[in-house]
Amino acid sequence: MKYFDEIEKSARERHIPVMEKEGLEFLIQTFNEHQCHRCLEIGSAIGYSAMMMVSNIDDFVVETIELDDARYLEAIQNIKEQQLEDQIEIHHDDALTFDINDLKYQEFDCLFIDAAKAQYQKFFEKYMPLVQKNGICIVDNLDFHGMIFDIDHIKNRNTKQLVKKIKRFKDWIFNHEEYQVTYYGIGDGICVIKRK
Numbered sequence: 001m002k003y004f005d006e007i008e009k010s011a012r013e014r015h016i017p018v019m020e021k022e023g024l025e026f027l028i029q030t031f032n033e034h035q036c037h038r039c040l041e042i043g044s045a046i047g048y049s050a051m052m053m054v055s056n057i058d059d060f061v062v063e064t065i066e067l068d069d070a071r072y073l074e075a076i077q078n079i080k081e082q083q084l085e086d087q088i089e090i091h092h093d094d095a096l097t098f099d100i101n102d103l104k105y106q107e108f109d110c111l112f113i114d115a116a117k118a119q120y121q122k123f124f125e126k127y128m129p130l131v132q133k134n135g136i137c138i139v140d141n142l143d144f145h146g147m148i149f150d151i152d153h154i155k156n157r158n159t160k161q162l163v164k165k166i167k168r169f170k171d172w173i174f175n176h177e178e179y180q181v182t183y184y185g186i187g188d189g190i191c192v193i194k195r196k
């Protein structure tokens with residue numbers, strides 16, 4: 001497995017939320033097992049997860065969307081420095097309002113949702129139709145540091161609202177008649193979603 005330890009370390013030091021190694025290894029393994037080659041990622045941050053994916057999965061491209069100005073610019077720089085421009089296409093936009101006609105690819109075999117947690121359902125509903133029939137979607141951070149199991153004891157009002165929204169998404173997707181969801185207690189809770 002190829003790692004980008006310096007980039008990861010620098011992100012953590014500056015409190016830029018990038019995926020934990022364990023979760024990323026799981027993501028890469030899952031995309032490999034499902035023979036995925038084209039991923040749409042929502043939430044690039046500084047490009048770390050996209051670079052990990054394209055560097056560790058054969059014949060793999062990522063198209064990714066990032067809202068934050070500084071992170072987007074840093075992602076561009078990182079991708080360029082690693083000479084991965086041919087494999088990673090990054091857009092600077094709000095994924096909720098982004099015009100999907102501006103995507104380079106119109107169909108994907110995997111979707112990775114890793115942006116604003118309160119909007120998971122909106123991201124899923126907007127982007128899952130771009131994933132082909134046998135494709136998969138991976139969603140991270142579904143336990144929110146275990147808080148999802150003990151919402152009544154969360155004191156901070158904003159945190160409580162956020163955790164409630166994550167729980168609402170979890171309940172919605174787990175009970176969805178069109179999708180089959182498998183939960184893995186890796187990192188902060190990961191779900192692999194497939195069409196039934």
Ligand SMILES: C[S@@+](CC[C@H](N)C(=O)[O-])C[C@H]1O[C@@H](n2cnc3c(N)ncnc32)[C@H](O)[C@@H]1O
Pocket residue numbers: 017018019042043044045046047048049050065066067068071093094095096114115116
């Ligand atoms: C958890 S970080 C992504 C980490 C990255 N996938 C990694 O592991 O290297 C989430 C990112 O989503 C971005 N984000 C939040 N809301 C967004 C939106 N509506 N559209 C696009 N990006 C968004 C944030 O600015 C943040 O950089």
